[in-house]
């Protein structure tokens with residue numbers, strides 16, 4: 001099997017400067033591997049560190065201990081040691097992140113928001129727009145909304161634009177943070193299909209799915225994030 005994203009002894013401690021420098025260890029010695037075609041669902045109680053782990057994997061939080069590796073452009077790259085330019089390149093080519101909320105850009109249409117990361121990969125604009133439109137239709141976003149900026153869209157509509165933007169570039173590794181949180185049954189189904197197609201194409205996915213029905217249908221494996229008992 002081909003591992004696409006993995007950690008070695010990953011640790012993360014927050015330091016609370018406003019609380020006299022109190023140290024809050026959240027992740028300790030995390031050994032996680034996700035292979036091509038797998039969808040790993042992070043489990044563990046509220047506050048265990050699932051979102052923190054996702055943010056470390058995307059490079060938003062630095063790791064205090066251990067390493068994070070990603071398969072990028074045919075080679076193993078240590079993401080936890082990569083400089084900002086290399087992280088940007090990994091995010092452009094290999095690593096996608098679908099957060100719960102869309103970052104709306106004033107005056108940019110839903111279609112352009114979805115097509116933008118595809119164009120950034122070097123795909124021709126017409127093809128990127130075609131892919132964007134196809135995904136928005138699959139996610140049931142009414143066509144009259146495709147040309148409008150999503151600032152005034154409903155929460156569920158914005159989340160679907162965000163999902164389309166996440167899936168359009170066909171990254172080899174995807175991180176999904178509650179991708180179905182504000183979706184109705186039909187749209188949850190569309191997301192489940194997208195995850196299954198991505199897996200079939202060899203994508204490795206890591207997700208937080210609080211909806212257990214969705215989790216049972218998309219996850220190939222659970223990864224338990226162990227809560228740490230005491231603050232140091």
Ligand SMILES: Nc1ncnc2c1ncn2[C@@H]1O[C@H](COP(=O)(O)OP(=O)(O)OP(=O)(O)O)[C@@H](O)[C@H]1O
Pocket residue numbers: 014015024026044045046047048049050051052053
């Ligand atoms: N930026 C931060 N600064 C300080 N502490 C933080 C920060 N982010 C998270 N934490 C703490 O780390 C712990 C883990 O939080 P995290 O959001 O990763 O948990 P979670 O497992 O995703 O929880 P939930 O299922 O409720 O979303 C919590 O105790 C939280 O208060």
